[in-house]
Amino acid sequence: MENKLKKYKYILLDVDDTLMDFKLCEHNALKNVLIKYNLPSDDATIETYSKINDRCWKQFEKGEIKREEIFPKRFTEFLKTLNSNIKPMEMNQRYFYNLRETDCLIPGATELLDYLQKKYPLFVITNGVAVTQKMRLEKSGIKKYFKKLYISEELGFQKPQKEFFDFVLNDIGAKKEECLIIGDSLSSDILGGKNSGIDTVFVNILKNENINNIPFTFEVENLSEIKNIL
Numbered sequence: 001m002e003n004k005l006k007k008y009k010y011i012l013l014d015v016d017d018t019l020m021d022f023k024l025c026e027h028n029a030l031k032n033v034l035i036k037y038n039l040p041s042d043d044a045t046i047e048t049y050s051k052i053n054d055r056c057w058k059q060f061e062k063g064e065i066k067r068e069e070i071f072p073k074r075f076t077e078f079l080k081t082l083n084s085n086i087k088p089m090e091m092n093q094r095y096f097y098n099l100r101e102t103d104c105l106i107p108g109a110t111e112l113l114d115y116l117q118k119k120y121p122l123f124v125i126t127n128g129v130a131v132t133q134k135m136r137l138e139k140s141g142i143k144k145y146f147k148k149l150y151i152s153e154e155l156g157f158q159k160p161q162k163e164f165f166d167f168v169l170n171d172i173g174a175k176k177e178e179c180l181i182i183g184d185s186l187s188s189d190i191l192g193g194k195n196s197g198i199d200t201v202f203v204n205i206l207k208n209e210n211i212n213n214i215p216f217t218f219e220v221e222n223l224s225e226i227k228n229i230l
């Protein structure tokens with residue numbers, strides 16, 4: 001076991017729901033927008049948005065709508081539920097701005113990065129909007145831990161595509177056996193690891209069931225457990 005673990009030289013970390021609580025970021029960012037517009041900002045209203053947003057992203061994943069259609073669509077539908085005539089894209093812009101300003105680190109995130117940084121070069125691997133992800137990492141004070149950020153929007157490929165990970169390996173100059181992916185998503189991080197032959201740590205804080213039996217190398221239920229592996 002000891003020899004097996006020593007082979008890792010580079011650590012690739014996901015951001016949302018691995019280091020940052022995305023739902024909490026989203027909640028806080030939207031709440032601030034609603035307050036600014038004098039709209040209801042209670043939990044139920046935010047939950048309505050969240051459901052619409054999830055549905056739009058699922059439609060995108062199934063190829064039913066284009067990526068750029070998500071943003072006007074989610075706020076058009078949401079504003080309809082509030083009978084508001086605010087321009088959807090104006091609200092989207094304010095929301096993105098607030099999202100950049102919000103940091104919601106998962107407990108133990110900074111401690112983990114402090115620990116890992118002393119032993120390995122660390123890299124971010126994230127699907128998302130580049131400017132938003134960079135700002136969020138900066139604001140939360142964890143950007144400094146990473147040697148480089150690999151963001152799907154900039155690469156033109158996204159997790160779990162093998163091309164995403166091929167680009168990362170090539171750019172770092174690493175062999176796949178030398179890398180370890182740490183992430184919460186079975187369908188992007190863990191499946192991506194499987195597709196590209198990279199070992200994975202499944203961060204399963206919410207204790208989700210692995211319905212599709214996607215193989216991972218390690219599983220942890222909180223971030224501090226990772227110190228037992230690395």
Ligand SMILES: [Mg+2]
Pocket residue numbers: 014015016017018183184185
């Ligand atoms: Mg994630």
